[in-house]
Amino acid sequence: MCGIIGYAGSGNAGEIIYDGLLKLEYRGYDSAGIAVLDGGKCAIVKSAGRVKKLNTSAQLLGGSIGIGHTRWATHGKPDDVNAHPHVCGKIAVVHNGEIENYAELKKSLMDGGDKFLSQTDSEVIPHLINKFYCGDLLEAVIKCASMLKGSYALLAIREGSGEIVAAKNRSPVILGLGENCNFCASDEPALAGKCPRICVLEDGDFAVITKDSATVYNSKKQKINRAVLPNSAKEQSLSLGGYPHYMIKELWEAPAAVKNTVTAFGEVKNAVCSAICGADKIIFTGCGTAYHAALLGKRYFAELAGIPAEAEYAGELRYDKLYAGKNTCLIAVTQSGETADTVEAAILCKKSGATIAAVTNSPHSAITRTADITVPVCAGAEICVAATKSYSAQIAALLSAALALSQNTGLAEELSNAPALISQTLQNLDIYALAEMCARARGVYFMGRGIDYAVALEGSLKLKEVSYIAGGGYPSGELKHGPLALIDGSTLSIFIITDAALSQKSMEAVEQTLSRGGMVAVITTLPHVHKRFERRAEVVTLPECNKYIAPLAAASALQFLAYRVAVILNRDPDKPRNLAKSVTVE
Ligand code: F6R
Numbered sequence: 191m192c193g194i195i196g197y198a199g200s201g202n203a204g205e206i207i208y209d210g211l212l213k214l215e216y217r218g219y220d221s222a223g224i225a226v227l228d229g230g231k232c233a234i235v236k237s238a239g240r241v242k243k244l245n246t247s248a249q250l251l252g253g254s255i256g257i258g259h260t261r262w263a264t265h266g267k268p269d270d271v272n273a274h275p276h277v278c279g280k281i282a283v284v285h286n287g288e289i290e291n292y293a294e295l296k297k298s299l300m301d302g303g304d305k306f307l308s309q310t311d312s313e314v315i316p317h318l319i320n321k322f323y324c325g326d327l328l329e330a331v332i333k334c335a336s337m338l339k340g341s342y343a344l345l346a347i348r349e350g351s352g353e354i355v356a357a358k359n360r361s362p363v364i365l366g367l368g369e370n371c372n373f374c375a376s377d378e379p380a381l382a383g384k385c386p387r388i389c390v391l392e393d394g395d396f397a398v399i400t401k402d403s404a405t406v407y408n409s410k411k412q413k414i415n416r417a418v419l420p421n422s423a424k425e426q427s428l429s430l431g432g433y434p435h436y437m438i439k440e441l442w443e444a445p446a447a448v449k450n451t452v453t454a455f456g457e458v459k460n461a462v463c464s465a466i467c468g469a470d471k472i473i474f475t476g477c478g479t480a481y482h483a484a485l486l487g488k489r490y491f492a493e494l495a496g497i498p499a500e501a502e503y504a505g506e507l508r509y510d511k512l513y514a515g516k517n518t519c520l521i522a523v524t525q526s527g528e529t530a531d532t533v534e535a536a537i538l539c540k541k542s543g544a545t546i547a548a549v550t551n552s553p554h555s556a557i558t559r560t561a562d563i564t565v566p567v568c569a570g571a572e573i574c575v576a577a578t579k580s581y582s583a584q585i586a587a588l589l590s591a592a593l594a595l596s597q598n599t600g601l602a603e604e605l606s607n608a609p610a611l612i613s614q615t616l617q618n619l620d621i622y623a624l625a626e627m628c629a630r631a632r633g634v635y636f637m638g639r640g641i642d643y644a645v646a647l648e649g650s651l652k653l654k655e656v657s658y659i660a661g662g663g664y665p666s667g668e669l670k671h672g673p674l675a676l677i678d679g680s681t682l683s684i685f686i687i688t689d690a691a692l693s694q695k696s697m698e699a700v701e702q703t704l705s706r707g708g709m710v711a712v713i714t715t716l717p718h719v720h721k722r723f724e725r726r727a728e729v730v731t732l733p734e735c736n737k738y739i740a741p742l743a744a745a746s747a748l749q750f751l752a753y754r755v756a757v758i759l760n761r762d763p764d765k766p767r768n769l770a771k772s773v774t775v776e
Contacts, residue, residue: 191774192274192286193217193260194363195380196345196354198401199371203227204235204251207258210373210380211241213428216573216764216771217286217376218262221273224248225282225347226256232282232349236273240765254401255352257345259284262770265292266309276308278316280349281323285312286376287341287361288775295337311340319346328398331355332409335396341530341774345374356397361774362528362556365389365397365404366421372404377772378554379571382423389416390554419554427571436574437656437753437763442616443570444746445609447583450568452605455590458565463594465545465563469519472499473544474588475507475535476523477773479577479651483549483584484523485644486741490592494738497595504531505776508538516543521565523588524548525572525580526772527555534776536560549587551580565591574764575771576655578749581648582612585741601738608742614733615743616750624684624711624728625754628653631682631709634661635673636748638686639696642666645741646686649748656756656763666699677708686748687714688732688740697722713747715740 193214197206203226211222222244223236228251235247241260259274265288266272275282289295292311299317300306306313318334319327327348334357335342341360347353356363356374366373368385374397375381381388389404391397395414396407406414433439455462466472472491474484481503488501504522507513508531514520520539524532527550536546537560548561551569558564569583586608593602628634634653638646643665650663664673666685677683683703687696693716703710704726711728714720720731732743756763 191217191262191770191772193376193380194257194284194286194343194345195373195375196257196356196399197371197373198255198354198399199368200254200401201371203253203256204248207256208241208244208248210375211258211260213382214376214380215241215260216575218260218770219765220261220263220268222260223273223275224251224256224258225275226251226253227347227349228253230350232280232347234275234277234282236270236275238269238273255347255354257282257284257347257354264288264775265311272308272310274312276310276313276316278320281316281320281346283312283316283319283344283346285315285342285344286774287343289314289338289342290340315344327351327353327355328396328407328411331357332396332411343376352400354399356391356399358391358395359393360530363391364554365391365399367404367418371401372399374399378421378423379428381421382428383425386421387418388421389418391416392559423571428573435764437576437578440572440574441578441746441749441753444579444582445612447569447579448586448612448742449609451566451583451586452590454566454568455587458563459594461563462547462565462591465547466519466595468517469545470517471515472497472519472521473507473513474499474501474521474523475504475532477504477529477531479581479648480523480525480532480584482644482648482651483581483588485647486585486641487521487523487588489641489644490589490738494592494598495595504529504535508535514539514542514544518544519547520544521547521549522557522561523584524557525551525567525577527552527557528772528774530774530776533557533560549584551583575766575769576652576763582742582745585745589738601736604736604739608739611733611735611739612742612746615746619747619750621730621747621751621754624730625751625758627682627709627711627728628657628659628751628755629758631659632680633676634659634682634684635676636661636663636684636686637666637669637699639666639692640689641737641741642686642688645744648745649684649686652749652752653755655766655769656752656761657759658761659755666696669699669702674702674706677703677706679707679709682709682711684711684713686744687712687716687719688744689737690716693719700727713744715743
């Protein structure tokens with residue numbers, strides 16, 4: 191949700207920042223801008239649209255210190271004026287987050303004679319820094335931060351100075367430490383190949399970055415130490431590697447993500463079991479795809495480990511006062527580890543005494559600082575805004591945890607073969623005809639029972655997200671309680687059927703839909719289901735496997751389906767309209 195990057199060194203700041211913004215674009219892509227200090231003067235380029243629009247103008251910028259921003263609009267439409275950096279006097283600022291009290295601040299600044307150009311909340315920041323500046327940029331930023339309510343990762347520069355000042359609250363900032371150069375950025379990928387070490391800032395931290403130093407301060411301007419870690423972002427994992435889109439590349443990386451996650455779980459198994467065993471209530475939470483993984487986690491815990499569990503959207507849980515208590519274990523699932531709702535839900539539950547387990551792909555993220563224990567998801571960098579391999583790896587992590595608690599060794603063995611199952615699924619998948627049906631349909635509905643229902647919800651989200659085709663996910667049993675009214679020759683219903691025990695009931699729902707003249711597809715691991723519908727519906731057959739492993743095969747098939755439909759409809763699957771990967775605002 192907005193990407194920011196700052197650079198201080200001796201190279202060409204415009205080019206280096208431009209390259210970093212390209213790598214951060216998954217955080218927002220409706221406008222972008224760069225400010226550099228060149229000969230003591232501040233030069234700015236900014237534009238609505240993708241980062242690439244700055245290609246030529248960024249090369250023309252001189253200077254070796256600067257800041258950049260790629261935007262996901264919260265306040266003010268995505269146009270040139272609302273694009274960051276924002277400027278007041280000699281101060282230029284980029285900001286990720288949301289300033290909740292910006293309207294009051296803006297009013298009082300305007301009453302004092304300040305003029306504003308944009309509709310953004312962020313523009314109050316350079317105005318406040320300018321107002322407080324008395325020769326010390328750090329001090330002015332600290333005073334500004336004391337006035338702000340809300341979330342911010344901000345970078346400020348001032349004409350005539352050789353430093354960048356960063357401030358952080360509830361939005362991520364990491365420092366990148368290099369040879370004769372230093373960086374600050376929202377995320378590690380922006381720093382891939384640029385510096386060997388990083389340092390993760392915490393809420394309330396400030397930092398001053400120059401070519402030769404990167405120093406962290408608290409709000410009293412006292413120097414503080416933060417751990418210096420190796421920079422694990424790899425340049426090659428951020429390239430398309432010959433694929434046309436990140437979505438298809440990352441989808442094919444699911445087997446490795448699952449394998450690495452299952453292996454990594456071995457290291458935390460005992461700690462996870464003891465954290466969870468003492469709890470008398472388990473709540474899974476997350477947003478979007480991560481919530482769909484949480485729904486599977488709930489089923490795995492209940493059905494495999496006999497531990498009753500609940501699952502709640504993080505955006506609901508954070509305002510639900512009744513939920514967590516001392517003996518609760520909250521299992522928060524989040525790829526980025528920065529999703530505001532998930533992090534806030536975890537903080538709230540922690541305050542109520544709950545133990546927090548984070549299931550995350552981001553080891554240095556906000557959720558890991560809140561959590562008592564982290565279950566690693568080892569999917570590697572995921573650039574496509576739509577989650578693919580991270581969802582598969584989340585499923586593997588949650589299933590590993592349930593199996594550890596249940597001592598089910600047979601299924602654990604099957605899970606270790608899941609990477610091969612996913613590869614086999616993708617290699618043999620015949621989903622092109624179904625993709626054409628989806629692309630023609632007025633609405634696409636995904637149906638399933640039990641575990642298949644959780645998967646159906648994810649299939650529906652993925653398709654909507656990258657194709658913009660309306661639809662939804664429903665439990666098959668709910669069909670006759672309303673959704674059947676949607677069915678006609680222009681709508682497509684896709685049934686996921688992988689649970690033999692529930693297949694009879696699911697097949698009845700398929701019959702009910704067929705008899706209303708709707709287009710129907712069935713995605714199944716079960717030969718008898720295939721046989722029954724092969725001539726009456728579009729049937730996609732997946733390798734036969736245990737129903738608890740089946741979500742991994744079905745997820746890959748549904749992700750591939752969504753990808754194909756996006757390509758047919760000429761959508762950009764990597765950057766769906768209006769979305770961003772890491773949702774750090776409410
Ligand atoms: C959908 C998708 C989103 C995320 C959601 C949570 O493809 O990617 O629904 O799953 O925004 O993000 P994380 O997992 O980073 O908390």
